[in-house]
Amino acid sequence: MSLRAFFRQLGRDLVTQKLRTFLTVFGITWGTVAVSLLLAFGLGLQRAQTRSMAGLGDRIVIAWPSRTSRPWKGVDRGRRILMRDEDIVFLERSVPGIAAISPEI
Known part of the structure; x- marks a missing residue:
């Protein structure tokens, strides 16, 4: 054809x-x-x-509870990391340059 x-x-x-x-x-x-x-x-x-x-800002850090991705000092990976009120106070005192910190649920 x-x-x-x-x-x-x-x-x-x-x-x-x-x-x-x-x-x-x-x-x-x-x-x-x-x-x-x-x-x-x-x-x-x-x-x-x-x-x-x-729009949140360029100098902002957001952290939330999760699980570890690597083993550390004999502790297996996948261990839960929980944030407590004491951790917020510790971060505010020990990390220079934090202008404000706001724990939220």
Whole structure:
């Protein structure tokens, strides 16, 4: 089959099967638009969160209880780290340059 015959047959099929052609084109268009919108929403949300976090300040440190990631002096990794009120007072006294400290739950 030559290239010319192929395109002639393609044109004939598109004209005779209008509903099938329309639904195929509509499905491809709908899918492309949906994926594009989801990507745009995700990127916009990411940028908004980045701006929101930047609005907190550039000289801020946030610490929360977690688990250790490495073993230390015979204690296994994965040990829970809990912050107590005494830790806040200790940090305020021992770390120079802390202008304010605010424990929150």
